[in-house]
Amino acid sequence: MLPRPWIFLAAAITAEVLGLSTMKMASETNSLAFFAFMYAMIGLAFYFFATSVKDLPIALAYATWETCGLILITIISVRFFGENLSPQKMAGIFILITGVAMINFGSKESPETSK
Template sequence: MPLRPWLFLLAAVAVEVLGVTLMKRASGSGAWMPLLFMYAMIGLSFYFLALAVKRLPMALAYAAWETLGLVCVTFIGLRYFGESLSPARVLGLAVLLAGVVLVNLGAPRAQAA
C-alpha cells in the first residue's frame, strides 16, 4: 500500500489534535479567534481524512484517526493540563489500540501485479 494515504492520515491526526487542544485552551477565554482557528483545524482534519480514505479502507482510516488522536490528546492532557491517567483509562486506550490493529489485520490487501 502506498505511503501517501498514511501521510494524509497522520496529517489528519496532527491537525485534529491541534484543534482539540485549542478547544481546551479557548473554551474559557471567550475570544473568537482561537475558536475560529480551532474550527479551521477540525475542518482541515476531515479534509486530510477524506484524502486518506480514497486509498485506505474507511473503517481502518477512521479507527486509526480517532485512536491516534485520542492517545495524543490524552498525553497532552496529562502533560499540559494536569489531567490524570487512571488504570481504566490505560485499559481503554489499550483496547482501542488493539482494535485498530485488529481492523488493520482484517482489511483487504492489495493484489500484487
C-alpha cells in the same frame, strides 16, 4: 517514506489534535482567535481524512484516526491541562490499540476475496 494516503491520515490526526487542544483553550478564554484556529484545524482534519480514505479502507482509517487522536489528546491533557491518567483510561487505550491492530489485520485482502 509513508505511502501518500498514510501521510494524509497523519496530517488529519495532527490537525484534529491541534483543533481539540485549542478547543480547551478557547472554552476557557472565550478568545475569538482560538475559536477560529480550532474550526480551521477541525475542518482541515476532515479534508485530510477524506483525502486519505480515497485509498484506505474507511474502517481502518477511521479507527486509526480516532485511536491515535485519543492517545495524543490524552497525553496533552495529562501534560498540559492537569488531567489524570487512571488505570481504567490506560486499559481503555490498550483496548483501542488492540482493536485498531485487529481491524488492520482484518483489512488485508485474502486470496479468496480478491477473485
